Amino acid sequence: MSLTGAYLDTAAQAVTLLGAPEVAASWEKTSALTDMTVGALAGHIAYQVFSVTPALHGPTSHEVPIQLLEHYSRAAWVNAPLDGEANAGIRTKGEDIASEGAAVLLERARAALVEQRAALPTVRGGWTVFMPQTGWTLSLDDFLVTRMMELAVHMDDLAVSVGIAAPELSATAFDPVLTLLARLSARRHGQAALLRALARAERAPSAINAV
Template sequence: MITPFLDTAQVVSGLLRSPALAERWERPSALAEFRVSGLAGHLARAVFNVERWLAEPPRSGGTPIDAVAYFLSGADPAPDLDGAVPRRIREVGEQEAAGGPAALAKEFDAARARLAALLPTLPLDRPVGVFAHLLPLEQCLLTRLVELVVHLDDLAVSLEVTTPPVPAEASDAVTVCLTRIAVARHGALPVMRALSRRERATGPIAAF
């Protein structure tokens, strides 16, 4: 999971350095209530937060969960965009982006470089505190990989540019994770029908 995470972060770096980002920095994004700047800051946090969490001593006690359980515990399929949590997410994204697009890209690249040196030295089962949860490092990276891939597309759509391709290993891992979340939310049969038999599909099967 280390290589897909770092390689996808490298793809994100290219978009964060896109002239289109600077041009549209203060405009609304493709996500409701998010400006492009805040969305870029939120995307960058997928790397920033890994470094922050790893700076904390490993937690003792508690039962680690996997990425699917993490997303199921916190993702509201129909969130109130004016609620405290969505509002806080937007605020923190703007805080990360406060220095402007060039500064954000520079900080992102620096954090990625530090993680490229640190991550290979750590065991993949190292417990990591991810907000209120405890995840093995490998699952922690998977949650952030999902964030990178999903919000890379959000930002590209917001900039009206082609979404950059991510490595196959990354897209495979994210697709499996999202499918498992969708199965947990909607059941296996509706997911299988939606993917294989459009005439029997019963409706949206989105993970989020």
Template sequence: MSPVTSPDTPPVVQRPVRAAYLDAAEQAARLLVHPPVAESWDDMSVLAGMTVGALAGHLARSVLQVEWFLDGADGADRADGTEVRPTSAVTYYARIVDAPDPGSALNRGVRARSEESAEAGPAAVADRTAETLGRLRTRLPREPADRRVAILHRPGEEMLLDEYLRTRCVELAVHTDDLALSVGTGTRAPDAAAGVAVDLLVAAALERHGAHAVLRALTRRERDDVGALRVL
């Protein structure tokens, strides 16, 4: 027998990227309560210029930010009535060209926001992440397939929710690994999220450099003059 639902209750949407994101967020939340994270909070992480606390705060933001974006405006039209074309996850990363430079404006901003998040302390960061994840587990499956979110740090841009979650799979997979290495644990993001991350980053490399450069990077590294696979 099918469960009885209210006519006002949105249907549950089973989408692989949403499941992959939630599982990766759960793994990140478990890592944030791992005692060595709190014990090493003020120590330097494996990322230059970032403490373990700042890195943990940055990892937490890939959970917190999804809720912030969902709570923001959901519109596909500008004030003048013209349609906003959503940015793809591939383009979102393909145009980030200054990520490898620690002194870039991008990285300075990331460090500042991460340090701000870390100021709350390890317990508060972990608790807030877990509480937000609990709400997202209920909320995300009920968001419609065409749900858009405004990209708050890129005014005027929007993404389809599932495209945005692909970018969060990248962030969760990469920074779970960073934080785990920083505190000496073998924690990794689930394979599904790591697979989403790899697919997206290779696609971004293709958009940025073209197929021949990526082919060389994959098969003839001695001919890889542009570092084609280095997206972030």
């Protein structure tokens, strides 16, 4: 399976999760994330899918794409406090996207996925994506990895929030997500901390969070 196919499969899992009756039933309740309702978290998940559509329809960027790890070095939300501007903006955007309710959000997400299933396989190699919210460019493959990482992490958040099992990613999707998170963790805590957490429980650090 290609990276494009892996993203589409992950997005389909996210859309299925958004349609779970437990999500609609808990829409106004507090989620597993601080200061975020289940509806706002669902909106944030849907945004990861919605954000791919304009990347396919706009012209490819003429800017030189930065590397994936550099993207996370520059991102304003990484290491930002929960009550800081960046994270408050993320929560507000999720609330705005979810404001019309669970049924409308689900239909919008389904429609976006149908469009992307048709459009993504036609995108030629070397396509790059300018991210207006950040001001820099990623390769399409790296951009899709960022979407898959967000979907993987937040699908677990949403499933935990409503008391259902989180979806299992395909190996083709999980491998780049795991690689990204492991590299971010090693950069943040050092290689030894990550190796000990994975292989030496007796001296594992208390945290190896990636972001």
